[in-house]
Amino acid sequence: MSEDTVLNKQGLTEEQFLNSYDAAKYERPSVTVDMLIFTVTDEEKKNYRKLPEKVLRLLMIKRGDHPFIGQWALPGGFINMDENIDEGALRELKEETNIDNIYMEQLYTWGDVGRDPRTRVISVSYMSLVDSKTLDIKASDDADDAKWFTVKSKLIKEQKTMTENGYILHRLNKLSLNSDEENLTAIVKNIITVQGKITKVESEVVESHGIAFDHPKIIQYAIERLRNKIEYTGIAFNLMPEKFTLTELQQVYEVILDTELLKANFRRKISDMVVETDEYTKDAGHRPSKLFKFNPDWVGIG
Structure with missing residues (x-):
């Protein structure tokens, strides 16, 4: 029996079902992409006889419109209905920063309710490591600026509580993003719950100064992932x-x-x-x- 002749409980073939399907039956969230573009550069030489110190930098854009106007965010934007997510990520990166033709890998999908004040938004984040000397960074028309920030993450508090079947670990990380003119900070809390063979990880932004949306916890997650991947890959x-x-x-x-x-x-x-x-x-x-x-x-x- 072919698929065309198989009937569902309402007596419809697949073709009849699709022709009568109401896409408005369920509310549809918007889908966005956020890109984490990392590079490592030299700090300015203070002594020419010594090798310059290296710093980790992250590309950020300054928002030119509401919400979070004037704050700094990861490059990204909304996915069009006629493009796949990878294509949308590359398009948004080119439009917002003038970066083109680089390798990116999917990092994580963020879907907390209320993470964007405009509407229900699910975001797919991407990570890339690049040699910034090969890039020509330019902000788009809807962004006020695009800039590399020196990024650091420090564990400032850790508390472990034992439970009957495992433990709960609370970790507070301080995130710092600095440029010549801007100093951005955030506190991100991770709660790791281990019960037997099951591990659950929750994350929240405790406070944020100058970083838009929930991007501090996306950045924190990316740094942790980067530290893990560098140990066993050639990234x-x-x-x-x-x-x-x-x-x-x-x-x-x-x-x-x-x-x-x-x-x-x-x-x-x-x-x-x-x-x-x-x-x-x-x-x-x-x-x-x-x-x-x-x-x-x-x-x-x-």
Whole structure:
């Protein structure tokens, strides 16, 4: 029996059912995308004899309209009915920041009721790591500005309560985004509940200064995900130029993980991920260092 002749309880074929289907039967939420574009750059040199410190930066746009007019938000916008979500993410990124043709991966879907004061909005977030020197950032007509912010996340309080079948962990993180003219902050609370084999994670923005919508918890989630992924994938190499020193690569790992790494241990860990070249740095003020490239044959976990 073909699908065309199968009848439902009302005696309708699939074609008849679809022709009579009322799409207004259910309320339809709007769908948006939010993009987290990370890069690592050098801080301004204070001593030319020392290598510059590296910092993690995140691209933000300044909202030019309500709601949250004048505050900073992740690049993004509404998905059109005739495009898939990945296409919409790339389109919005190009329209809002002039960034085109970069790799992004889906991060998480955010659907809390009331997260957008305009209407019911579900947002799919994307994350990308880029070498910012290859990009030409320009704000769109509906945004007042687009700017890189130095981003840091610090755990400021942690409390663990044991329960009969597990525990509840409360974690408070302070998020800081800084540029030459702007200082944005937020406190994000994560509640991790473990009961036997079941783990539940809840997140909320406790306070936010200058960051629009629920974007502080999206940023916090992305940083935690980035710190996790850098341990078992080659994602960090998206932040590097084609050729780099091992010291520069270690600095990128350290700034993302927010911790100092032992040089010998780090070099053992990434030895299979890099290929040595016959070239050296030519920076003034310190001895030349060997340059390396990413090993295209290296296979990570994914």
